[in-house]
Amino acid sequence: MATIYEVAALAGVSPATVSRVFNGQTVSAEKKRLVHEAATKLAFTPNRTARRLRGQSSEIIALLIPDIENPFFTALARGVEDCAREAGYSLVLCNTDDDPAKELHYLEIVASEQMAGVILAPASDEVDLGAIVSLGRPVVAVDRTTPYPVDAVKIDNRAAGIGATTALFEAGYRRIACIAGPAGIETTEDRFLGWRQVVAARKTVLHDGYLQHANFRVDGGRAAMRALLALDTPPDAVVTTNNLMAVGALQALAAAGIAPDVFGLAVLGELPFMALTPTPFVQVRLPARHLGRTAAAMLLERIGGDAQPPRTVVLRAEVNPREEQAL
Amino acid sequence: MATIYEVAALAGVSPATVSRVFNGQTVSAEKKRLVHEAATKLAFTPNRTARRLRGQSSEIIALLIPDIENPFFTALARGVEDCAREAGYSLVLCNTDDDPAKELHYLEIVASEQMAGVILAPASDEVDLGAIVSLGRPVVAVDRTTPYPVDAVKIDNRAAGIGATTALFEAGYRRIACIAGPAGIETTEDRFLGWRQVVAARKTVLHDGYLQHANFRVDGGRAAMRALLALDTPPDAVVTTNNLMAVGALQALAAAGIAPDVFGLAVLGELPFMALTPTPFVQVRLPARHLGRTAAAMLLERIGGDAQPPRTVVLRAEVNPREEQAL
DNA sequence: AGTCTTGACGAAATCGATTTCTTGGACTTC
DNA sequence: GAAGTCCAAGAAATCGATTTCGTCAAGACT
Known part of the structure; x- marks a missing residue:
């Protein structure tokens, strides 16, 4: 060297x-x-280390995501990476497992590694950005927002929930349940609120147990769907508020021998490697990659010195009923 | 600060x-x-930058993979990360898109960032590790090997190909085709050699066109399967040499209205979010996460100063005919 | 008592690139 | 021709932690 x-x-x-x-x-x-x-x-x-020591900053941005094995987040990461690389930045990907402690640990690393900035999908509302914000490092929250005055990019989750539920209703389903994520997480909360709004407005049948909370993973979706099917008056359709839970729900349906056109299934999120039968009835595409690109662009602006007040960009999801889904 | x-x-x-x-x-x-x-x-x-400048090395390891959106590689990344974090190391994930230029670029960054080591899924045989090896930075090749004297962890791809093909044969299929990856990539080459070996030994019917080369992605698998189905004497089963191409193949089968139990499909790799009908007939599980853990463990040993001659660890894949597949 | 060892700890060098300071020369300008 | 301007380029300071070196004092040993 x-x-x-x-x-x-x-x-x-x-x-x-x-x-x-x-x-x-x-x-x-x-x-x-x-x-x-x-x-x-x-x-x-x-030697970048020496340069960085002198210059107090590097061309590295960090992306903190809860689950690297979730295609939603890898698509997001891909978007960030595309945008970052164009600008000559490298990306460090950190897996937080939705664990605030790990998140905090990585944020400390971001600071002490003098990275240029962070894009963060916060594990919880209680994420402590105090240290990093007061240090002046740019932060962009993605997918979820935070109480701190930082930029954010999110999806209009309530509209997505409304769109999915409405599409099911218009297709003739009348007993629409919802498999929501863990209580207290903004993303899924908004989606389920969208569902509730439509269900209330349309006066559809609503039994106890039509709202299931589950973890965000496949097993959670499977268990929730089983619970729904076991109800006295089972629903005839369900809205699942993320991609993995939808997979679980499809598995439970398949295991029960129920075809997904008899039982309406709306998914918020893409099931990337599943564009085969059985296809969910309604798919609300969440623009994950675009989310990433937008967040990266905002972060780079901040790194470039942009000091305008924090912005929140809301991206809209796209509702695709099955007939419009391209193979 | x-x-x-x-x-x-x-x-x-x-x-x-x-x-x-x-x-x-x-x-x-x-x-x-x-x-x-x-x-x-x-x-x-x-300040880690200062520490690193003085100490000439950091607690960061890099993982260079061709496609962050491929679940095989994210599982691998997950394995690396688990192991690295336990040892107090952080992971930088870099996407090479199978592009030797990007790969080289990232290798330069590894050197000039004074990262502790690299785990690399080489884009091609011509990867130039000369610079980084002569610098004494530990390198572990994963999934594919290189001509350089560095540690490697790979899968017994030929055995995987043999296992998949044999399972199809034993299930009664006699016209077994193969959808292989791009020519010249070791991983897929070995898998297809396994297929060829079985096909030759068992003297199954083998028509022109039963070997299809495709890119490693979904669209490649779809196109290849269409081509197979369009043959004068189409096969009655196919071995696909990676996960995404299998998805494409399933899509093409579904589009042609062929159920995957009539037509035998063997997949090398996991289709993680697809454990529903239609399930491929034979699935050879590639231990991606384990691959990652092993590679990380070897790298950490090298970082710790281990100077034994380069090792190659070969992991064995596990053949699961459908009836053994757990939901 | 005197020499030797040992241990705590400050001063200063070091890592490598960047960035002020400075200097010396070329070039203007009156 | 003297004073002022400008610019290339070297010397040296700087970023912050680590580490070597040296010092001083306390305790050990003969």
Whole structure:
């Protein structure tokens, strides 16, 4: 690993001049040539650690997500990465497992690694951004919001819930249940509120137990669907508030021998590798990748020094009834 | 962001002493107390950049994978992360898109960021590890091997191919085709060799066109399956050499109205969110997460100074005919 | 008592790039 | 021709933690 000093020595100039060559400062053509020659000969790459120590910041942004195995978040990560790389930034992906302690740990790392900024899908409302915000590091909340005055990008979850439920209603279903995520998480809360609003407005049949809370994973969805099917008056359709729970619900339906066109299923989120039969009846596409791109763009603006008051961008989901779904 | 100097000043000791307190050196109890007090009062976190500059290495390991949206690689990443975090390391995930240029770019970053090591799923055989290897940074190749003398963890792909094909044969299929990945990629090459070996040994019917090469993605699998179905003598079963192509194949089958028990389908890889009907007939589980854990463990050993000659660990895949598949 | 060992701990060097300061020379300008 | 301006480029400070080196004092040993 050649250093700037070795390059300087070989080129017969001072280290300062070498630095100037690589940072677009005023250097004579002759020395510029010498430095470039020496640099290529030694395969010189500036040491980013030293640069960062001096410059107090790096070209790395962190993305904290609750579950790297959830396609929603990998699509989001992909969006962030695309945008970040275009701007010359690298991405560090951290898995928080929805655990506030891990989240906090990673936020500390962000600070002490002097990363340029963070995009965070908060594990809970109680996330402690105090330290990082007061440090002046840009933060963008994604998918969920926070009580702190930081930028946020989210989806209009209530509208998504309304859209899904309405689509089921218009398709003729009248006993529409809902498999919601863990209570207290904003994202799923809003989605289920959308469901409730439609169900109340349309005066559909609503039995006890039509609202199931589950964890955000496949097993949660499966258990919730089983519970629904076991009710005295089971529903004829269900809205699941995330992608993995929908998979679980489909599994439970399949196990019970119920075809998903008899039983209406609306999914909030994409089931990327499932575009085969059985297809859910209604799919509300959540623009995960776009979410990521938007968040990254906002973060980069902040990193560039933009100091306008915090913004919240709300993206709208797209409701696709089955007949419009392309294979 | 408090520095060690401020802590030292507040505690009335030298910066060296503060450093010693945090690095388990011999310091008197009294000063230790003073330093800890000062440190908590100032919310001191050591600046990792400075530490790294001095120590020439960081607690970050990089994982370079071709596609972050492929569940196989996210499971692998998960395995790496679990293992790394236990050891106090953080993980940087980089997406290479199977593009050698991006790969090289990230390898340069690894070097200039002074990361502790890299786990790499090489984009191609021509990956240039020369620079990083000669720098002495530990490298572990995962899923695919390289010509360089570095540790590697891979799957016994030929055995996986043999297992899948044999299972189909034993289930009575006699016209077994293969949808392989891009020519020249070791992983898929070995799998398809396994298929060929069984097909040759069992003397099954083998028509022109029974071997299809496709890209590793869903659309490739779909196109390949369409091509197979359009043959004069179409196969009655197919081995797909990765997970996404299997999804595409299932889609094409569904579109053609063919149930997957009539037509035998063997998949190398997991279709994690698809454990519903239609289920592929044979599934060869590739231990992705385990692959990640193993690679991380090996890398950490190297980082710890282990200097034994390069090892290659081969993990065996597990063949699950459908009846054994648990829901 | 005197030398040796040991241990705590401060001063200062170090990691490598960037960024002020400074300097010396070329070039204007009156 | 003297004074002022400008610019390339080297010397040195800087970022913050670690680590070597050296010092001083207390305790051990002969």
